[in-house]
Amino acid sequence: MAYSAEISRTNPSCFVFVIDQSGSMSDSFPDGSKTKAAGVSDAINKLLQELVIRCAKEEGVRDYFHIGVIGYGAMVGSAFGGALAGKKLVTVSEIANSPARIEERIKKIDDGAGGLVDQKVRFPIWFDPSSANGTPMCKALDDAKSVLQGFLAQHPNCFPPVVIHITDGESTDGDPTESMRALTALSSNDGNVLLFNLHLSSNPNAKSTAFPSDSNSLPDQFAQLLFNNASQLTPFMRSTAGQHGFNLSEGARCFVLNADLVLVVQALDIGTRPSNLR
Amino acid sequence: MYLIAEPFWIQKSGCSEAEFEDAFWPEKSIDGPTERRFAVADGATETSFSSIWAKQLVRCYCRGELDQEHDFEQTLRQLQIKWNQIVRRKPLPWYAEQKLESGTYATLLGLTMHDASQNSSAGEWHAIASGDTCLIQMRGDRVITTFPITSSEEFTNQPILLSTNLDANINALKAMCKTSGHWEPGDTFYVMTDALAAWFFREFEVGCSPWRILRDLSAEPSQNDRSDKRFAPLRLFRDWIHELRADSALKNDDVTLYRIEIQKI
Numbered sequence: 001m002a003y004s005a006e007i008s009r010t011n012p013s014c015f016v017f018v019i020d021q022s023g024s025m026s027d028s029f030p031d032g033s034k035t036k037a038a039g040v041s042d043a044i045n046k047l048l049q050e051l052v053i054r055c056a057k058e059e060g061v062r063d064y065f066h067i068g069v070i071g072y073g074a075m076v077g078s079a080f081g082g083a084l085a086g087k088k089l090v091t092v093s094e095i096a097n098s099p100a101r102i103e104e105r106i107k108k109i110d111d112g113a114g115g116l117v118d119q120k121v122r123f124p125i126w127f128d129p130s131s132a133n134g135t136p137m138c139k140a141l142d143d144a145k146s147v148l149q150g151f152l153a154q155h156p157n158c159f160p161p162v163v164i165h166i167t168d169g170e171s172t173d174g175d176p177t178e179s180m181r182a183l184t185a186l187s188s189n190d191g192n193v194l195l196f197n198l199h200l201s202s203n204p205n206a207k208s209t210a211f212p213s214d215s216n217s218l219p220d221q222f223a224q225l226l227f228n229n230a231s232q233l234t235p236f237m238r239s240t241a242g243q244h245g246f247n248l249s250e251g252a253r254c255f256v257l258n259a260d261l262v263l264v265v266q267a268l269d270i271g272t273r274p275s276n277l278r
Numbered sequence: 279m280y281l282i283a284e285p286f287w288i289q290k291s292g293c294s295e296a297e298f299e300d301a302f303w304p305e306k307s308i309d310g311p312t313e314r315r316f317a318v319a320d321g322a323t324e325t326s327f328s329s330i331w332a333k334q335l336v337r338c339y340c341r342g343e344l345d346q347e348h349d350f351e352q353t354l355r356q357l358q359i360k361w362n363q364i365v366r367r368k369p370l371p372w373y374a375e376q377k378l379e380s381g382t383y384a385t386l387l388g389l390t391m392h393d394a395s396q397n398s399s400a401g402e403w404h405a406i407a408s409g410d411t412c413l414i415q416m417r418g419d420r421v422i423t424t425f426p427i428t429s430s431e432e433f434t435n436q437p438i439l440l441s442t443n444l445d446a447n448i449n450a451l452k453a454m455c456k457t458s459g460h461w462e463p464g465d466t467f468y469v470m471t472d473a474l475a476a477w478f479f480r481e482f483e484v485g486c487s488p489w490r491i492l493r494d495l496s497a498e499p500s501q502n503d504r505s506d507k508r509f510a511p512l513r514l515f516r517d518w519i520h521e522l523r524a525d526s527a528l529k530n531d532d533v534t535l536y537r538i539e540i541q542k543i
Contacts, residue, residue: 053376056326058327061373096371
């Protein structure tokens with residue numbers, strides 16, 4: 001059965017985040033709280049932190065995953081900062097030991113008497129927001145493909161890598177259909193690479209669509225393209241989606257349209273929650 | 279009552295022995311005429327320092343501090359304080375500190391065998407359970423008791439476990455199960471962690487007799503084989519578990535089996 005391989009230190013899996021860093025990412029999310037670039041940066045940093053904590057054991061961090069973050073905008077390439085800058089794929093333990101910096105942020109916590117109090121928390125940063133120039137989506141997806149070809153050659157029996165592509169606009173370096181197809185044609189012995197297409201919106205009136213199983217309600221060709229090339233959610237991903245309140249049928253796609261930040265965070269969790277860590 | 283009791287264990291495939299997160303007590307085999315307590319715990323894989331918590335729980339049960347006469351909550355609170363002291367002895371990196379905030383979890387199955395009453399060759403036993411570690415009582419080829427799980431369908435990845443987090447234990451204590459029964463000479467009790475217990479139930483449900491394999495794990499070797507370590511019971515158990523894993527008949531998880539036989543005298 002596909003998508004059932006155990007994830008272990010000897011048989012790790014892989015996540016690659018492909019992040020749009022074009023000029024339009026400097027627009028704010030519909031609620032006006034953050035720019036899309038800053039919101040996505042926070043969500044990815046938080047996710048990297050959670051992955052590190054998930055893999056942490058008493059003796060250190062177990063390398064259950066290799067992780068890449070590829071940005072595209074003014075340039076295409078590794079979007080890690082600090083000691084990991086320029087590296088296309090790193091292990092979770094490298095991430096754990098090499099944040100670019102650790103910021104102090106304020107988190108609201110329950111004061112035990114029905115109210116909230118501020119608590120300082122440490123927030124490691126590996127990836128900073130950036131937004132400039134065009135949208136060289138094809139080049140970024142081709143980069144992700146080459147990173148995954150190398151990973152799959154070394155780990156042919158792995159749980160299939162998951163690529164999470166986050167964008168707010170159309171490609172400026174050609175039709176990305178072939179690049180997306182080439183990516184999802186890659187496979188391990190446990191199944192094909194899974195591609196998530198997360199589309200962001202800054203329009204407060206835009207209707208969001210989450211994990212549809214058909215494209216009937218999609219508004220335009222660009223949305224169709226992202227839908228058509230997104231993978232189907234695995235049964236475990238559908239069950240994780242259920243915990244977020246989504247009632248999805250078989251055939252639901254790894255695709256969201258006009259997402260706000262809450263939906264982005266939910267989709268990241270659905271795409272990266274491991275089912276079989278050992 | 280004359281008991282012969284023997285623990286068998288193996289870590290997950292791909293892990294070292296030091297990474298084994300189940301715990302059992304007593305740690306050594308028993309062969310003697312005595313009342314006894316036995317306990318097996320399964321530390322949660324996705325947390326850290328769960329093996330320490332599992333060891334604390336089994337030792338505490340076998341000291342008699344986790345039974346009806348004691349205040350469970352109070353005992354657990356003391357264990358939680360101790361666990362925190364142990365895990366914070368050394369400075370921890372940022373991720374280990376953050377992981378500790380959610381605490382750790384473990385199952386617990388405790389079994390107390392009481393001696394026979396004066397006028398009878400049979401006696402009583404009591405057991406407690408939190409989570410999916412199981413107790414099976416066999417009389418010959420009859421299954422007398424399965425506790426707290428009764429079928430393979432009941433195994434899930436998220437049982438309610440005993441935690442080092444005080445709030446989480448409110449539900450765990452409510453969900454804790456207790457039972458008791460009678461033993462007769464010749465009965466055998468098996469305590470097993472979830473992967474092996476799930477295999478046991480699946481086999482039983484399709485008409486097989488899985489207890490026969492567990493019973494024969496330390497069959498007396500032939501005279502010629504006695505000095506050969508390949509025939510040691512623990513070695514046989516581990517080889518058998520490797521085979522089950524290779525056939526995908528057993529989840530790759532830490533496995534503990536405690537076999538307790540009451541001898542006919």
